[in-house]
Every structure is written in C-alpha cells, then in structure tokens.
Amino acid sequence: MESALIFLDPNTDLSLQAHIRQKMVEAIVSGVFPVGKRLPSSRKLAEQLSVARNTIVLVYEQLIDEGYVVSRERSGIFVNAKFLEGRVGFDGNLVSERRESANWSRVVRRQAVHKKQFETPPNWQRFPYPFLDGVFDQSLYPAKEWREASRQALTIGQIKQWASETGGADDPMLIEEIRTKILPRRGIQASSDEIMITVGVQQALYLLSNMLVDSTTSVAVEDPGFPGFRHVIEHSGGRVIPIDVDDEGMQVTPAARRADIVMTTPSHQIPMAVTMSMPRRHELLASAQLNDQVVVEVDFELESNYLGKPHPSLKGLSAEDRVIYVSGLSKLLAPGLRLGFIVAPKEVIKPLRRLSSLMVKHPPLNNQRTAAFFLSLGYYDSFINQLHREFERRWIALRRAVNYYLLPFVDVAPAQGGTALWLRVSDDVDVGYLAQAAAARGILIEPIGDYFADQQAGQNYFRLGVTSIPEERIREGVDQLRDLIESVSEERVESLADAQGVRLSGEEIISRLAGKTMLCPIAYGDPCAIDIQSDGQLNGKAGYANEDCDSGEWWIEGSYWCRRWTRWAWGEAGRYHVVLLDNVFKLFDEQGRLIDQGILVNSDTLATTSEDDRLQATNWTKTQALSGSNA
C-alpha cells in the first residue's frame, strides 16, 4: 500500500505550491523522509496529492535550490545528507522547530513520584563490571527453552486460542500452572479464581495501591525498603509509615500495629536480603489479626535463600484470609516479558480484575500462554535450579572479593543469600559521585539512598548485585573498585609506607606468628580465626558457628609471610608484609595495600577464652580496621 506521506490542508492561506513545499520541508526536517531514501517521483506525488505534476516539479526544483534535497542522475531525488548534518543533534533524530503549544506544565494534574537516584543505563551490558541487581546478563537467559515454549504457543491451534480470548480473562493454562507448580512451593493453596496475572510485579503493586489506598490509609513499609512501595502508595494519596528492619526482618513496632496495611518482603527483604524469621512471621500475622490489618506480601525472588531452608510464605502460614501474595515470573524468566501474579481472596481478585481491565485490559495473552508452556514443559524447575546455583556461586565470589579487597573500606550488611551485598562506606564518601566515577571506569554500582524513607539515612550505602555480572569478572571488578574507593575517600587507610608498628623480618615473623591464632574480622561481619601452626599448616574457621572452614599452608620468602588456602582467597598463594603493633597484626600485599588486620593470641589461650571474648576481640579489630586508627 503506497500511502501519501504528506497531507495538504485545504484551508491554508498559502499557494498550493508554497503549501506543498512547506509540508515537504516539515517532513524532511522531522525525518519522515530519512536520509538515503528516495523521495516519491513528481508523477507519483502529484497523483497522491491530486495536484498537477508541474506543481510538484516546481516544488522539487525549489527544494533542490534550497539544499533540502539533491537530485541524482538516473536514481531520483534524495534528502540532502549534508543539509541535515549541519542541523542534527544526534542519531538522525530530528525535531521540527517548536510550534506554539499548550501550556503542558499547567495541564498536568498528577505526576508519578520521581526521585530515583540511580537509573540503570540502557547500555549496561557494555560495561565490563556491572554489579547490578535484578537485571540479567545474557548468559542466564533460557533462550532455547523459551523458544521451544514460544514455538508451542505459536502453533495455529494455540494462536487461535489465545488470540481470540477476550473479556479480561487470564490464560487458564497459566493460572493452573501457577496454582499447581509455583504456589505449593510457597505453601500456598489457592483456587483458580483466587489468582490473577498482572503486567509484572509493578502492576500488581499499582493495582493494590489504587484499590486499597486513599488519603485515609496508612501503610507500614520496610525501611530501608523497595522504593516502588512508597511510590505507588504516595501516588494513591496514602500515608507511608517506615518501619525498621532488623536481622529477623520487618519489625512489628507499635507504629506498624497501627497501620491499615502492612507491605512486606519476608522471603527476602529488599534491599537487605534478610529472611524473616518464623517467630517474626507469627508475630506479624498475630498483629494483623488483632488489629484487623491487610498484609501485602511481596515475593520478588522466589526462594533464593542459599544459606538456610526456605520458610513458608505468610500467605501459606496464615490461618486467615487477610494476606495478599504478590510475586512474578518475569524477573526469573526475563525482565522483558512482564508477568506477575496476585493471590488473594475472591472478593479482592474480582474488583482487581475490573481495575486491571480499566488500566490495561489484560497482560498479553501470547506471553501468558508461552509462560504456561515454559512451566508445563518442566523448564521452570530446571531453570530455577540453574539460576540458583549460578547466583549462589556469584554471590559467594562477591563476598570473597569484598572481604579480601574492601575490608578496610566498607561495612557489609548481614545477608543469608539473595543476589546482592549491601555496603556502607565512610561518611566522607559521596556515593552518588562514587557511582559516577565507577561508571567512568566501567564499574556499575547502585546507590540505594532511595531505599530509605529518609534519603539522608542511606546516603553512604551502595549495593553490589550479581545477577548481571559473570562470576569470572567479579573479583577483578571489586579489585578495581577498591582503588577507586581508596582514591575517593579522604579517610586514610594505612599503607605499608605509613603503617604504625614494627615491620617484621622473615625470622621475626616465624618467631612471633608460629603457634598463634589470628582473630580477624570479615567484611560481612562474621568472626574468623586462623591457626598458624608451627608445622606450616593453616586452619581457618569463619562464621558464628564455624560454618566456613578451610585449611592451607604458610611459609616465609625473604621478608614476606606467604600463605595459600585450599579455597579461600581463590586458592592462590599470597605474599604479605607483616607489621605488628603490640598484639595487632596487619598484612600488606606486595603493592603495600592493607589486606588484613586483627589481633594475635596464643592458640592455647584461645581454647580457654569464652566465645564472647572472641567475638569482642573480632569486633574490636573490625572497628579498628574501619576507622584506620592505631591500637
């Protein structure tokens, strides 16, 4: 179909020729006629516009004179690339001159909350070290399986089913897969009319806020917590009540008890990755019952608790019908697909469906059916398993690297899993600047001030995520980040050159270290004890219950103390200068950078030391290391 590319206005005051010229110029300047594309011939354009051919010939002659177009022998008339070059801002995206227009800023009555500090750059995949959370590097995407599921959903018979379904109904096949394959893992039993599909978790949150929240509603949310919660609540006019999170999850404070609605992420607190303890879950549910609250439970990451067993969801635990469960498929399959779901009582699902119908009718049915096949073909199970194994490897690699390189610079929030670590730098570092400077070096880190109700509270935090970065890049990225943080921080971390204390020679190292135990902090807060046995063996125990143990060997090379672990520190040999200040030891690498610091005790003394004393000792050295002060 050859359609007219310009339309004439019969009411114009211009002559026909001038008017056509004007329209042609507009079309050229706005890029409707792209550079390199042949313009319609004068004969054709005359036909389309129902004007005499000669009129068009004259217009074209004028445009050639003016330099808008060029005529090429035997090929036709083209937009003049040179003319455009002089005017184009970037990538050929042309905007015609501003015309008189409505006063848009006055016209807009309602705007989305917009105070996000950090936006993932669209080209993040080109960065060598993208430490992001929730965007996925290409290697993870189950392309083959998704194509197979798509192929199934694209057979003629299937297309006829999903292409013609109407009335806001979700794909019954997907609902059934979610009901029987996904929900039981979370301990949730639901009938199909208690489940609805949404355009990602985001739409689920928007729908619930729109329905449940108005200016009379107070909603308790975790602080720090997912900023999207606050945004949708505020957009609906509700009052946000920030509630602190501790290592058992969201607290059940008096303020939380007074809220109308409690929004929480128990399986994996966003952003702290704490899993809510069972006692806390029961406390929260009991409070909800007592205070007649609605609980909105959001499960961004299904079961990514690497270090413990998954707990059942609040929805599954609740003896009552007052929990609304929200989760998504899309983040796990691919962010582009946008499929989430809500599990709630029928009385809630019904008006939610009507609201969703007003907003978007329904999520695309082809994707619903494809996801249903993805689940029913069994790809989901193996994909989730594979993702978990991969993220676990990456997450542990991240902890290792942070511990080795960043120990003197950061505090790490405790976490039992998830796909990110959450770091705090010293007060003098501007995290926004740090993120910019890091990006300039190819490292993407995420400031997370907007996770806090009071952005000031979070201004020294950033997040390192692993969903986006292959395992083999993690160490190098963290190493490079260290250099940057060191250069940015005004607080001085000791280097070998200005280290306080006595630098030991090889012989001195043997006599002072052999038979001793090093008590060291680990970046992520666990205690660690390393026995330096006289026979050259090393024994390391980390964690509150010694859950992470390793063995290795140590030796002397000149004035270096050398060690190699089986697994720790990548199983690589490391050569360190040792500086001693009373019973505080400091290890500097060959570049003179502080790598480790702690106190030395006699191995046999330690056996009689109480656990509390040991913890105190590690905490003390941790504070030391971070403040950079001497003992």
Place this chain on the structure above:
Amino acid sequence: MESALIFLDPNTDLSLQAHIRQKMVEAIVSGVFPVGKRLPSSRKLAEQLSVARNTIVLVYEQLIDEGYVVSRERSGIFVNAKFLEGRVGFDGNLVSERRESANWSRVVRRQAVHKKQFETPPNWQRFPYPFLDGVFDQSLYPAKEWREASRQALTIGQIKQWASETGGADDPMLIEEIRTKILPRRGIQASSDEIMITVGVQQALYLLSNMLVDSTTSVAVEDPGFPGFRHVIEHSGGRVIPIDVDDEGMQVTPAARRADIVMTTPSHQIPMAVTMSMPRRHELLASAQLNDQVVVEVDFELESNYLGKPHPSLKGLSAEDRVIYVSGLSKLLAPGLRLGFIVAPKEVIKPLRRLSSLMVKHPPLNNQRTAAFFLSLGYYDSFINQLHREFERRWIALRRAVNYYLLPFVDVAPAQGGTALWLRVSDDVDVGYLAQAAAARGILIEPIGDYFADQQAGQNYFRLGVTSIPEERIREGVDQLRDLIESVSEERVESLADAQGVRLSGEEIISRLAGKTMLCPIAYGDPCAIDIQSDGQLNGKAGYANEDCDSGEWWIEGSYWCRRWTRWAWGEAGRYHVVLLDNVFKLFDEQGRLIDQGILVNSDTLATTSEDDRLQATNWTKTQALSGSNA
C-alpha cells in the same frame, strides 16, 4: 526439584499427626493434589517434613479410612476421585471452607467503574452468528506472518537485545517502524522521543486520564461514545461532559468549548462510525486553540473508511502542539498482544513514561520486537489491506442483509464504513432481553446503552459487528434475527394476511407497475429508486448520489412479481406478492413477510421531480414502513 507441597506450622496446638492430616486435607480439597496424581510416598513426605515415617504412615491410614485418598496395589496412594465428585462445583476448581477473614468490602477504597451492560462471552467463537465488533474470527489472524516475525524476534541475538533492555525504554526498532510507517499515513510527523508504547489503547487512555485529569478537570466526550473514556475520566475524579455527535462527527458546542480537555474519535466515531468532516476538524482545532484546550485524539481503527478518502488526523492537521494522538496495533494484529501507542509533545511523553513505569514498567519487549519485525517485514501493509478488503465485503453484506430482512423493524445510523452497523428498534423492545434471546439462538448482538451518557437514551440501540463473523454467515444470521425481533416486538408489522390495500394479480401487476418507478427507503437511510421498465428491465439507483447502482429484470409468475438483480439481493430471483394502497406498494415474500414498501410514481414524472421531493417521498415511506401504519 522436588519441593514440599505442604508446610507445617511449628506453633500449632494440634498434635503433629493431626496437624499433618489437616494440611493434607486442605491440600486435597483445594486441588493442590489433583485427582489421579500419585501422592508422595510416606518415606518421601516424612523426609520433606522432617518427621518420623511412621507418623506419615498413620496419617495416610487415617486419610484412607476417611475416604480422602485410596491406596492402589503397587502404584501408590491417590486422591479419591469419588470423594471429590461428591463435593466439586465444576471443573475441579475446589475452594476450601471459608476461613475467618479481613472485612474486604470495608478495606477497598477505590473501585473501577463497572456498569457495562454487555460482556462478550469468552466462548463467543462457538456461536454460529457472532455479530461482534472488535473481536476477530480466527480466519483473520495473520498466524503465518506473526510466527515468522516471532521467529525473527526469537533468534539468540534478538533475545539478548530485548530480554536485557531496561530502564523503561521502549523497543527503538518498534518506535522507528511506527514513526516511519504508521504515522505518515495519518499525516503525523513525530520524532522518536514523541512516541511511547503502551499496553494497548486502554493503558494509553488510563495514563492520560491519570496524568491530565483530577477533580478540577472537565473532559468533553462524544455522546454516544466509547464508555472506556467515561470510565477512566471518572476513575481519575474528573467531570465528563457529554457532547452530541452529528453526521459530521463530534459537535463543537458551547459546552465542548468550555471543557479543559476534548476526547474524540474523529477518524471513526465510536460507536456511530461517522468520520469527522474537514470543516468540523478545523472548527474543533480552532476552538482548542482559542480556549487553550488539550485534544486527545483516539484512532481505534486506522483508516477503515470504505466509502470515502481517509482524512488526515487532527494531530497531523494541527499547527500547534496541543493534540495527543492515541492508537493501537493490537486490535489489528490480535487482541491478545496488547500494543498501543501515544504520540505527544516530549513534555507530555516524559511524565507519561514515568507514570507508565510506576504502573507496569513497560509493555513486554518481546512483543514490541515481534511487532517491529511484523512491520519491517512488510506484513503490516498487506495485512491491513487484506483486513480492509475482508471487512468491507462483510460490512456491505451486512448492509444488504439488514436492508432486505430488517427494513420494517430497525433504523440504521448512517455510516461510511467501519466494522459495525448501529441499529435502533422500536421503543417496546427491551434490547437487553433481545440480546439474551438472540444468544440463545446462537446470535450475538451487542446492546450499546453504555455508550450513552444517559443509558436510557441508548436503550433501544444495538450494534451488529462484522469483525467476528465470516461473510457467508451474515445473511443467515440476519434472517434469523428478523424472526426473533418480529416475535419480540409488540408492534405489528403488516404481513400478507393482514395487509391493507388490494392484492394484485399477475395482469394487474403488469398494468400498474410497468413504466413506473418505485421510490423505496433503504434500511440505512439512503434513498433508492427502481425503474420498472416496460421491456422487463430493472434499473436501480441507491444513495444520495446514486453511488450504488444495479440492473436486473422482472417478470410475472402467476400472481407473483418476480425480480432478479445482478448484485442486489444476492443476485437471486425473488418472488413477491404485491399489495397496493393508493400509490403505496408493499412487497411480501413467499412466507408472507413484508420485504419492501414504497411509493410508485410515473417514471417520466420523476424526471421532472426535484431532488427534494424525491427525498421527501422516500422519507415519508420510511416513516410509514417503520410505524407499520397504513397510508
């Protein structure tokens, strides 16, 4: 991954065995363990729950005793199908007993407007005569082309592109295709940052209302008009100002001039299918400029004007930046895909994107990319052409059938195209009941009272659409609908048995009709004149400008007047009884049903009759036919 299907509550007061039994019963009743699926073995379940195997054995024994499950030799334990049969409502969808719950009706703060009269039944495809608009029969779906476009979008390289793109950006490829292929057809020139993709037209409307409308905003909408406009405006708290539509489209009344926003469907008014005239377009734009209004132009059906040339859009005509253009791809490709778009100034697109991000992040990127390939492979052009040809055939077939069978019963709104006709029956017919009764006979028609601001005003209207019904079924469906309307209406339409006037014999017919001209109304309001030549030829001219002409022949068989047109009346021979009352003729078919009625004039008189007199004559007979009264 073998996951636990039930979770135990450590705080229960029940004994372990009773608690496990309770959870198992819940799981069985709610369908988590479907009929015919083997339950986990006692060993496996004991392991999953970390309880002694004997406990599970005892639970299973109890469940067998109680009839919930049955044990089958050498195959295991299964849910007892018989037990469930006694309790199931329908299709295995089980709901556990009601538990104490939140008071949901009190909790809900905001509900979607919900007063739709008619809902398309999800199984509409099984009805033999679905006269629906906007849902598509399977034959139309470009399955092969869509699969090819999907295949392109599913190559590994493509998946990597769309699966990882984030930050709320739309697919640049789709934006470019819309910008260069679709918008120029509507006379719109836009740069890529003036376009955004939405989850169907519905989301576009919701977004615009949410952003532009609050309790201080008045919005002029067409009456009758698309109910979705009123719903989104009211949901945002705005005031709806209904504006009458005439045969030039939405009127520019004083009330319309006072509104803050004007929402209109100029290319094809919903539901009347009027195309807004060029003078009206200019009047509306001039008023918008004078009164500083924003115009939201919604283009549900791109270019489906079969009888005339397409007009440029308001957006394309406007010299100012105050028109927001909304249209969609999905309705044309397949309703399941949900892709729409908005073209607006950058100042509007930017906050809209943020709002959309809050609502749904972005429309699924895989569908965006697939649609982009669909366009770039050239399928769009040929698909649209094919759709138009098909809908035009169907629409003309519908007009023919309505004219032949329903003439005495309905008024038809004038329309120049579109995919539906809009009919009014007499006041005594309850259209809601008519639609129900029709559905019971396999005919789906749509009451459209909810298209009117005042539902009472539209209570005698219904719509016959053709997007859903193959051409070959249209005539039969309308024929059957006629019988139903006749039986439902209390107003009597004359039949041969009770016809007033003189029934003519064969000879009388010749002497009274030959050399005369029949002036007849057509159901859709156009005039029609049929010359009955003495030589046995027929010449028919219909329409205000005789745009629809046909020729045929007539003859006598006994007391029947017979005629056969080349195209009209399906080119079939028809045998009619002729009754004459003064100069009013009535034709009854062999079943005695009134088929045609009009006045007879001398052919040579007519040549000297003014056009006005002719029109008056037809209008007069039309009124006659509808009222069923005698002359």
